[in-house]
Amino acid sequence: MSELKVYNSLTRTKEVFTPVTPGYVGMYVCGPTVYSDVHLGNCRTFISFDIIYRYLKYLGYKVRYVRNITDAGHLEGDRDEGDDKFSKKARLEQLEPMEIVQKYTLGFHKVMELFNNLPPTIEPTATGHISEQIEMVKQIIANGYAYIVDGTVYFDVEKYNKEKPYGILTNRKLEDLLEGTRALGGQDEKKGRLDFALWIKAKPEHLMQWPSPWGMGFPGWHIECSAMSGKYLGKQFDIHGGGMDLAATHHTNEIAQSQACYHTSPVNYWLHTNMLTVNGARMSKTAGNGFLPHQLFTGDHPLLDKAYAPMTVRFFMLQTHYRSTLDFSNEALQAAEKGLKRLWEAYENLSSLVYQDIDNAQLDNELEKRCINLVNGFDESMNDDFNTAKVLANMFELAPVINSLKHGQVLLASISKQTLELLQNKFSAYLFDIFGLKNEKENDSALLDGVLQLLIQIRKEAREKKDFTTSDKIRNKLQQQGITLKDEKNGSVSWAID
RNA sequence: GGUCCUGUGGCCGAGUGGCUAGGCAGAGCUCUGCAAAAGCUCCUACAGCGGUUCGAAUCCGCUCGGGACCUCCA
Known part of the structure; x- marks a missing residue:
């Protein structure tokens, strides 16, 4: 290293x-x-x-x-x-x-x-x-x-x-x-x-x-x-x-x-x-262009379209090198919010993967090598004056690979068990220990999940009877409450809070 | 005026002289009862002008633009 x-x-x-x-x-x-x-x-x-x-x-x-x-x-x-x-x-x-x-x-x-x-x-x-x-x-x-x-x-x-x-x-x-x-x-x-x-x-x-x-x-x-x-x-x-x-x-x-x-x-x-700027000018107490954290979390500021979570802001900052100026804007924050969501989904998919040693012959050496290079790039980038943006780019390059393994576009046996573990360990270490991100979804209670599982079950029964009126009603009403149901390839249903 | 930094595709942004970073947005396709999600594909840019080099976003010079510090501010 x-x-x-x-x-x-x-x-x-x-x-x-x-x-x-x-x-x-x-x-x-x-x-x-x-x-x-x-x-x-x-x-x-x-x-x-x-x-x-x-x-x-x-x-x-x-x-x-x-x-x-x-x-x-x-x-x-x-x-x-x-x-x-x-x-x-x-x-x-x-x-x-x-x-x-x-x-x-x-x-x-x-x-x-x-x-x-x-x-x-x-x-x-x-x-x-x-x-x-x-x-x-x-x-x-x-x-x-x-x-x-x-x-x-x-x-x-x-x-x-x-x-x-x-x-x-x-x-x-x-x-x-x-x-x-x-x-x-x-x-x-x-x-x-x-x-x-x-x-x-x-x-x-x-x-x-x-x-x-x-x-x-x-x-x-x-x-x-x-x-x-x-x-x-x-x-x-x-x-x-x-x-x-x-x-x-x-x-x-x-x-x-x-x-x-x-x-x-x-x-x-x-x-x-380096400085955080607003419309190209440095944010400062005396200039009066400062955003207070709580204004950001509530969206209560004339320049903000909506509220942003603390972790969105943290991620937003990680996408830029610390010695560059960073300009603060709605567009950039919204992009960060979506990017972070995508990263969490990839991480959740990665953690849910359980290795099954079906057939070693299916190992894809090229993919294996690519994964290892991208993961090893995390430390390399951080060693180069804490280049967090580069680490995130590598993570995003790995995201489609991980998602494909999860959703079946690529067989899990395409990579070795060691490589899967390497991915899991490094993603976890970087997201939580080094970048200090936390998944704000973790607050979801078991109670909520229990209720949703019931709704998912009812919807499943409706779909089996081709009663799409009922099934769509459940999904649409939940969507209105900010909960998205996703029909996975294997027939299971997952949910996510927007 | 002095000391520096900086100028990258629609937007945000990384970048070690040669190997199209990445994210967001947009377009098409696959999957799907329909969605969503996911996957695949497309969008190949480096302020301008010179120079060095076989080769420059990357090095050098000039021009133009933006910013910071020199006064309390992270």
């Missing part, structure tokens, strides 16, 4: 993945800022990394997956004045800041569960790691890369850049960055216009503030990830992930902070997911 290769933003190439400690992987993903509902763009990133997490586990790695909850300190805009988002929202909703945090953290977890994302192994909060952040800031000051102005601590970017390339992650030179930076207000305190705050002095009216060696304040925008990844994954760890929008500022500053503190590059592989 091939080796796992991942696209590393730091080097802008695909590299063979070699963890720091053989057999173990440390992965940090930037989590949500919990002052409002997560939108689908946020969800895309978390789903992408959920797949990556699941695949690493499938490969046999023991993975420590850390995803933070940002619940402190983010300012509105690039200013040293102004409230943090939690205080502002708290005033609007007349709640304690920690009530806001609680509310949206619970909402976030609920959404992650609906999408069937596995929880991270550690989910640390910024407010729970204030002292770690303060210690890190102290160390950066001690190392000479930060300065204090009236209770606020700034990182000295220009000094840092003399030793290490500050813009390494996005391939930018400091001069270019300085040129591109617009003059913003409230920057008089800073020595350099790219300098960013590690610790921010709080005004008396700030609701969230903590004591520090520099007075009452709150942590800067980027230090929490550096402090918490360092604490749980070490000074140098394997994978750091997040949305592409975080690379230029947040991740760039994380690298600088960790270098300045520990004198080591914190992350070996930087993985960035």
